[in-house]
Amino acid sequence: MKHFMPVRLCTGEHSVAENAELFQHCGSRCMIVTGKTSAVKSGALDDVAGVLKRCGIPYLVFDEISQNPSVDSCILAGHEAGDFGADFVVGIGGGSALDAAKAAAVFAANGGLDENGFYAKDWDADPLPILLVGTTAGTGSEVTKVSVLTDSKGRKHSIHDDRLFAAAAFGDPRYTMALPQPVTLSTGIDVLSHCAESWFNRKADEVSRAFAVRGIRLLYGPLLAAAEGRALSLEQRGQLYDASILGGLAICGTGTCFPHNVGYYLTERFGIPHGFASARFLPALLSLVREKEPAYTERFFRELDLSEDALLQLVSACLPYQKVRMTRDEIAAALPRWENNNSVRNTCCAVSTAEIQAILETLFTD
Ligand SMILES: [Fe+2]
Numbered sequence: 001m002k003h004f005m006p007v008r009l010c011t012g013e014h015s016v017a018e019n020a021e022l023f024q025h026c027g028s029r030c031m032i033v034t035g036k037t038s039a040v041k042s043g044a045l046d047d048v049a050g051v052l053k054r055c056g057i058p059y060l061v062f063d064e065i066s067q068n069p070s071v072d073s074c075i076l077a078g079h080e081a082g083d084f085g086a087d088f089v090v091g092i093g094g095g096s097a098l099d100a101a102k103a104a105a106v107f108a109a110n111g112g113l114d115e116n117g118f119y120a121k122d123w124d125a126d127p128l129p130i131l132l133v134g135t136t137a138g139t140g141s142e143v144t145k146v147s148v149l150t151d152s153k154g155r156k157h158s159i160h161d162d163r164l165f166a167a168a169a170f171g172d173p174r175y176t177m178a179l180p181q182p183v184t185l186s187t188g189i190d191v192l193s194h195c196a197e198s199w200f201n202r203k204a205d206e207v208s209r210a211f212a213v214r215g216i217r218l219l220y221g222p223l224l225a226a227a228e229g230r231a232l233s234l235e236q237r238g239q240l241y242d243a244s245i246l247g248g249l250a251i252c253g254t255g256t257c258f259p260h261n262v263g264y265y266l267t268e269r270f271g272i273p274h275g276f277a278s279a280r281f282l283p284a285l286l287s288l289v290r291e292k293e294p295a296y297t298e299r300f301f302r303e304l305d306l307s308e309d310a311l312l313q314l315v316s317a318c319l320p321y322q323k324v325r326m327t328r329d330e331i332a333a334a335l336p337r338w339e340n341n342n343s344v345r346n347t348c349c350a351v352s353t354a355e356i357q358a359i360l361e362t363l364f365t366d
Contacts, residue, residue: 003207003253007143008168011242013234015170016047016133022168023051026129027087030059031108033077033101035066039092042135042175048090060084062104065093068150068267068274069100071115078107081128088129088167094187095139095274098132099147102164105130115152121161132169137176137240138187138275140194140248142169148264156264160255171245173238181226182273182320188223188240189318190275191215192311193259194247196282199300200289200348201254208253213303215246220306220314227317258351259285261343262360265334270324280324282315284359285347292349326364331357 010019023030030052032045039045045061052059062077081089081104089108091101105127107113113123132142141147145165148158176184195212198204204212222236232240256278263278272280286308290297301308338344338356 004162005143005165005249005252007166009143009171009245010168011171011245012238013172013174015172016044016051019168019170020051020055023057023090023131024055026131026167028057029084029086030057030088030090031077031081031084031086031104032059032061032090032092033065033104034061034063034092034097035094036063038094038135039063039097041178044092044133044135044172044175047172048092048133059090060086065097065100067096068156069096070150071103071118071152074100074103074149075107075113075115077104079111081108082111086128088131090131090133092133092135094134094136094183095141095148095190098134098139098141099149101132102127102130102141102147102166103149106164119151119157119159121159123163126163130164130166132166133175134169134171134241134244135175136179136183136187137173137237137244138190140191140244140251142166142171143245143248144252150268154268156268171241173234173241176237176241177234181229184226184232184240185223185318185320186273186275187244188219188226188275189279189315191219191240191244191247192223192315193275193278193282194251194256195219195243196285197256197259198247198250198254200285200293200296201257202346202348203254204348205253208250209303211246211250211253215243215250216304216306218246219243224314224317227314255346256343257285257347258338258344258356261341262338262356265337266324270322272322272324276319276322279315279319280363281359283312284363286312288347288351288355289349296348324364325366326360328361328365331360331365334360
C-alpha cells in the first residue's frame with residue numbers, strides 16, 4: 001500500500017485566522033458550502049468570513065447542505081458557484097458539509113455534469129481548489145479523498161479520487177466546544193470505527209496501524225467522559241479532534257470495512273446517524289476477527305493497552321437506545337448489496353454474505 005495525503009493540515013486554536021495566505025493562494029472568489037447551523041454556531045463561519053474580508057475576497061454562502069447530503073444539493077451548490085464565478089470552494093461543517101463541498105467543487109468546474117457522470121468520474125476539468133474547516137471531531141474527511149453522498153435512489157455511496165483531496169484543512173477544536181452530547185458521541189464513535197476498521201483491514205500496514213492505535217488511545221478517555229455526561233475541556237476536545245484526524249489518516253490508507261458499509265443501510269433505512277449506525281456493527285467485527293484472526297486481535301488490544309471488554313463498554317456507553325427491527329425477508333432482500341462489495345472484501349478475514357445475514361438477524365429480528 002502506498003500512503004498519499006497531500007493536504008496541508010493546520011490544527012490548533014485560531015488556525016483559520018493564522019493561515020489567511022492559504023485562502024489567498026486558492027483564488028479570488030469563494031463559494032462557502034455548509035449546513036444551516038453548525039458553521040454559524042461554532043464561530044467557524046465568522047472566522048472564515050473575517051479572513052476573506054481581510055484578503056478582499058468576495059464570497060457567497062450556500063447553506064443548504066443537510067445530513068447525508070444528496071448529490072442534487074451538490075449539483076445545485078456547484079451551479080451557484082459557477083454563476084458566482086467562484087474559483088475555489090470552502091467547506092465548513094461536519095462530514096456532510098465537507099463531503100458536499102468536495103462534490104460541489106467538481107460540479108462547479110464541470111457545468112452540465114450529472115449524477116452518473118459524477119460517479120463515473122467522467123470529469124473534463126479538475127475540481128476547483130477545496131479548503132475544509134471541520135466543526136465536528138469525527139469524519140476525518142479533512143484528510144481523505146472520499147466523499148459520501150446519497151444518490152437519487154436514496155442510497156449512500158462513497159467516491160474516492162485523488163482530485164478530491166483538499167488543498168488545505170483546518171482543525172480548530174474551539175469549533176467543537178458547544179456540540180451537543182449526541183453529536184459528540186455519534187462523531188466520536190465514528191472515529192473509533194475508522195480506527196478499528198482500518199486496523200482490521202486487508203490493506204493495513206505498520207503506518208496505518210500506528211495511526212489507528214494512536215487515534216483510539218487519544219480518543220478513549222475524552223469519549224468515555226462525554227458518554228458519562230461530563231463537560232469536556234478544550235484540551236479534551238483537542239484530543240478528540242486529533243484522534244479524528246488520525247482516524248482519517250488511517251482510512252486514507254486502507255479504507256473502512258464491513259461495519260461502515262452495512263451501517264449505510266441502517267442510515268438509509270432508519271435515519272440512524274452515521275457514527276451510531278457503523279458502531280452498531282463493531283461488536284460483531286470484533287467477535288468475527290477474534291474467532292478468525294485471534295493473534296492479530298490480541299495484538300490490537302495489547303497495543304491499545306485496553307481490554308476488549310473496556311472497548312465494548314465504550315461502544316455501548318456511546319450508543320443510544322434505538323429500537324431497530326427488520327423482518328428476515330427484508331434482510332434477505334438487502335443482502336445482494338454486500339455480495340462482491342469492496343468494503344466487505346477489505347475486512348482482514350473473509351466475511352460471507354451469510355455471516356452478514358446472521359449478524360443482521362441476531363441484532364434486528366425478534
Ligand atoms: Fe465514518
